[in-house]
Structure formats: structure tokens, C-alpha cells
Amino acid sequence: MNLVFAELARRFGLGRRRVATGSGDGEIHDERGSDGVHALNVExxxxxxxxHLATLRLKVPHLIGSLAxxxxxxxxxxxxxxxxxxxxIAALAAAQLSLSQTFVAATHSTHLQELVIDGGSGHIVIYAAGPTxxxxxxxxxxxxxxxxHLEARPAALAIAAVLSTPPQE
Known part of the structure; x- marks a missing residue:
């Protein structure tokens, strides 16, 4: 295991446990749709x-992995x-993105698109994939x-497009 991620796991008590997500019906629900942002409802x-994640694995040398x-x-x-x-890791990435967005807003900068964490023995890059x-x-x-960046920026845009499309009935 890469030392950066081993240290994250140690500090935050992450192990090889599995945690159920969503409401138990196999879907993830995001109830924020009232503000005009498309609510998420995806498997x-x-x-x-x-x-898109598999394509990143093929195109990016030295990739350890990716997630949405x-x-x-x-x-x-x-x-x-x-x-x-x-x-x-999904929870940590969301927390870091939220913290960074707050920092950007406090400095009156524009919308945060991505952030890079250099851990010495590896990098963690988090891209906004739309508003949700x-x-x-x-x-x-x-x-x-x-x-x-060359490969992941378009992937983030593509993932945002997939997730903003209403589910097909």
C-alpha cells in the first residue's frame, strides 16, 4: 500500500470494512433538488x-485508482x-473538497475546479464533477x-454529465 494512503487510513481509522451506502434500496439519493440543482439518484x-474510471486507468500512467x-x-x-x-476515501475526498470550496469562497475567488495534494509518495487530485x-x-x-489533468478533467466533466442526466424509466 502506498505510504500516503496507509497514513490516511491509520489516522482516520479506515480499514478493509465495507459500509452500506444510500437508503438501503440500492440507490444513492440526494434530496437537495429544491435549489434548482439536479438531485442525484444513481446506482x-x-x-x-x-x-470513465476504467478509461482513466488505461490512459494515466502511475494511477493507483480513482473514484466518483x-x-x-x-x-x-x-x-x-x-x-x-x-x-x-470518498468521505475524505468530499470533506476536503468542501473545505477547499469554503476557503476559495472566503478569498472571493471563483468556483473551485480541482485541488491537488502532494503527499511526497503520491498525489491525491480531487476534481469537481458538477455541483453534486x-x-x-x-x-x-x-x-x-x-x-x-489532461485525462481527468474531461473525465470529471463526463461524469458530471452522466450524473446530471435524469434516470431512464
Whole structure:
């Protein structure tokens, strides 16, 4: 396991546990739709989102894994190794994105698009995927961040488009 992520797991008590998400009916629900933002209503293993994560794995050298989550920290889909617990990382990514968005708002800057954490032995890059979701990308230290951005920015936009599309009946 990469040292950066092992340290995160140790500090935040993350292990190889599995946590159920959503309301128990197999779906993730986001009830915020009243403010004009499309509410999320997606399967936790959304195949279209998984396809974007799989494409990142093929295109980004030194990728450890990736995930998509709601901004509330609920896991939508992941392509992470078994040594990294995805629901905990989804929650941490959402918390970090929220904190960074608050910081950006406090400095009167524009909307936050992404943030990069350099952990010495790897990078954690979190991209806003529309107003209700995020894309988290974990790499080792050898990854070229320019290449990561080149592939992950369009993936975040594509994931946002998938998640903003109302479910087909």
C-alpha cells in the first residue's frame, strides 16, 4: 500500500470494512433538488461512471485508482485496489473538497475546479464533477500531474454529465 494512503487510513481509522451506502434500496439519493440543482439518484455501481474510471486507468500512467462520489461523501463508483477502502476515501475526498470550496469562497475567488495534494509518495487530485459530485484520482509519486489533468478533467466533466442526466424509466 502506498505510504500516503496507509497514513490516511491509520489516522482516520479506515480499514478493509465495507459500509452500506444510500437508503438501503440500492440507490444513492440526494434530496437537495429544491435549489434548482439536479438531485442525484444513481446506482452505486453506475456502469457509465465505471467506464470513465476504467478509461482513466488505461490512459494515466502511475494511477493507483480513482473514484466518483457525491459531494456529501457517498460512494458512486470506484476503481481502487483492495488495499484502499473506497467509502472512507470518498468521505475524505468530499470533506476536503468542501473545505477547499469554503476557503476559495472566503478569498472571493471563483468556483473551485480541482485541488491537488502532494503527499511526497503520491498525489491525491480531487476534481469537481458538477455541483453534486466529485472525481478523486490517486497516483504514485512518479505520475506527471499534467498528464493526470489532461485525462481527468474531461473525465470529471463526463461524469458530471452522466450524473446530471435524469434516470431512464
Amino acid at each position: 452505486p455501481s453506475d456502469p457509465a461512471v465505471e467506464a 462520489a457525491t459531494v456529501d461523501g457517498l460512494l458512486i463508483a470506484h476503481d481502487l485496489p483492495a488495499t484502499i477502502e473506497p467509502t472512507g 459530485a466529485l472525481l478523486g484520482v490517486l497516483t504514485d509519486a512518479e505520475a506527471v500531474l499534467g498528464r493526470v
